[in-house]
Amino acid sequence: MRKSTVAISLVSLASLTACGSSGLFDRERPDEFAVSRQPPLVIPPDFTLTPPQPGQPRPQTGGLQQQTLEALFGGPQARSVTESAIVGQAGSSEAGIRSSVGDPETFTVDKGSVTRDIIAAPEGDGQNAQAATPE
Numbered sequence: 001m002r003k004s005t006v007a008i009s010l011v012s013l014a015s016l017t018a019c020g021s022s023g024l025f026d027r028e029r030p031d032e033f034a035v036s037r038q039p040p041l042v043i044p045p046d047f048t049l050t051p052p053q054p055g056q057p058r059p060q061t062g063g064l065q066q067q068t069l070e071a072l073f074g075g076p077q078a079r080s081v082t083e084s085a086i087v088g089q090a091g092s093s094e095a096g097i098r099s100s101v102g103d104p105e106t107f108t109v110d111k112g113s114v115t116r117d118i119i120a121a122p123e124g125d126g127q128n129a130q131a132a133t134p135e
Contacts, residue, residue: 100106
C-alpha cells in the first residue's frame with residue numbers, strides 16, 4: 001500500500017512539472033495577442049467589366065483542350081536551332097496526310113514477311129498462340 005502511494009505521488013509530481021513555465025517541458029508558444037487584423041478588400045477605381053451578352057461565346061481564348069495544353073506545357077515555345085534545322089530538312093507535308101495513310105492505294109515500304117504475318121494474324125485473346133522458330 002505504501003509503495004503504491006509513493007508511485008502515485010511520483011507520477012503526479014512528474015506530470016505537474018509540465019504545468020510549469022520552465023524546466024524539461026517548456027516550449028515556445030505563439031502570442032495570441034500579437035495577431036493583427038487584415039485590412040478590408042478594396043475594389044480598384046479602374047475596375048471596368050462589361051456584363052456578358054446573352055448567346056455570346058465565353059471570352060476565354062481557345063477551347064478546353066487548348067487551355068489544358070497551355071496549363072500543362074506553358075503554351076507555344078520558340079523552336080531551338082536544332083529543331084528548326086530538322087524541320088527544315090524534313091520539308092512540308094500535305095494537310096490531310098494522316099487521313100490518306102490508311103488508304104489501300106497508299107504505297108508503303110515492304111518490311112518483309114514477318115510484318116505481313118503480324119498484320120494478317122487472326123484476332124483473338126492469345127490463348128491458342130504458338131511460336132515458330134525459322135530453321
